[in-house]
Amino acid sequence: xxxxxxxxxxxxxxxxxxxxxxxxxxxxxxxxxxxxxxxxxxxxxxxxxxxxxxxxxxxxxxxxxxxxxxxxxxxxxxxxxxxxxxxxxxxxxxxxxxxxxxxxxxxxxxxxxxxxxxxxxxxxxxxxxxxxxxxxxxxxxxxxxxxxxxxxxxxxxxxxxxxxxxxxxxxxxxxxxxxxxxxxxxxxxxxxxxxxxxxxxxxxxxxxxxxxxxxxxxxxxxxxxxxxxxxxxxxxxxxx
Ligand code: GRF
Numbered sequence: 503x504x505x506x507x508x509x510x511x512x513x514x515x516x517x518x519x520x521x522x523x524x525x526x527x528x529x530x531x532x533x534x535x536x537x538x539x540x541x542x543x544x545x546x547x548x549x550x551x552x553x554x555x556x557x558x559x560x561x562x563x564x565x566x567x568x569x570x571x572x573x574x575x576x577x578x579x580x581x582x583x584x585x586x587x588x589x590x591x592x593x594x595x596x597x598x599x600x601x602x603x604x605x606x607x608x609x610x611x612x613x614x615x616x617x618x619x620x621x622x623x624x625x626x627x628x629x630x631x632x633x634x635x636x637x638x639x640x641x642x643x644x645x646x647x648x649x650x651x652x653x654x655x656x657x658x659x660x661x662x663x664x665x666x667x668x669x670x671x672x673x674x675x676x677x678x679x680x681x682x683x684x685x686x687x688x689x690x691x692x693x694x695x696x697x698x699x700x701x702x703x704x705x706x707x708x709x710x711x712x713x714x715x716x717x718x719x720x721x722x723x724x725x726x727x728x729x730x731x732x733x734x735x736x737x738x739x740x741x742x
Contacts, residue, residue: 507630507739511539511557512620512637517548519635519661522728523735524555532736537627540620542639562619564639571612581611582618585644590614593643595696610642617645624649631738634660634693635731638672643695656692656700659738661731663688663723665705670698675723679716686710686719688727690734704734 513520520539526532539552542564552559571580590610597606616639624632625648632649641658650657664674665687671677678686687707694700706726710719 506533506535507735507742508537508628509534509631509633509735510537510624510627510629511552511633511635513539513541513546513548513552513635514543514638515546515548515636517546517551517636518724519727519731520548521551523633523635523732524551524557526732526735528555532732533739534631534735537629538623540623542616542637548636560623562616562623564616567616567619568612571608571615576608576611576615580615582614582644585611585614585618587611590643593647593695595694595699596640596642610644613640613642614644617642621645621648630657630742631735632658633731633735634658636661640697641693646693646695656694658693659690659703659734660693660698660700661688661690661727662698663720663727665689665707666691666698666702675720676716678710679714679719684710686723688723688730690730703737704730706730 511520511523524536527534527536536557538558538560539549540560540562541549542562544561544563549559587607587610591606594610646658662670662674664678666689669677675686685707687705689705690703691698692700692703706729708722708726
């Protein structure tokens, strides 16, 4: 039996993956405790699920932060003291080199303002692993470097609704369906500086029948996600 690891979780919505992880922790089928659930979105069902399980919760309202940055502009004093745009630009792989410099800078700066608020909450916990369970925000190198503090030691895990490297982005099942794939799946991977590009930890696949609708694909996929995520967390716990 491995010692239990402490995991933090971030969500944006319904939290069915979070529920699968809560259940696995309660049933002792994984050697993990959830120490917090954070959301970028107030009032979502996933927060209720966490509270019902007695888990600390918090919200960093990304929409409000980005709205206020758009309305008022971003001044130096709004940015985290340890934010260095040149450094983040040199590391980030979210925007191609031809992207508009103003838009890229605005994105990275406004996200860093939100990420600093996340970090202020997260880093007060003793946490071995950060689990993104349906967290629909891209993380920038500013955030990633402050969680992954040991070289080559990944500490942020994500679940993606497609068989990566196919169909990165926000609508994996939609893209799988639109392409007419006969096999769909989900992937758990570590977070690196790109979008859905980090090392793959585990995958599960399912068959798509010609008669399947997008809703059928989402249902089959989520059922696989609920199995896969706890397994990958356990694999991490056993690797420590
Ligand atoms: C899942 O399909 C996950 O792969 C994707 O968003 C969905 C979240 O579902 N990133 P839930 O909030 O865990 O129910």
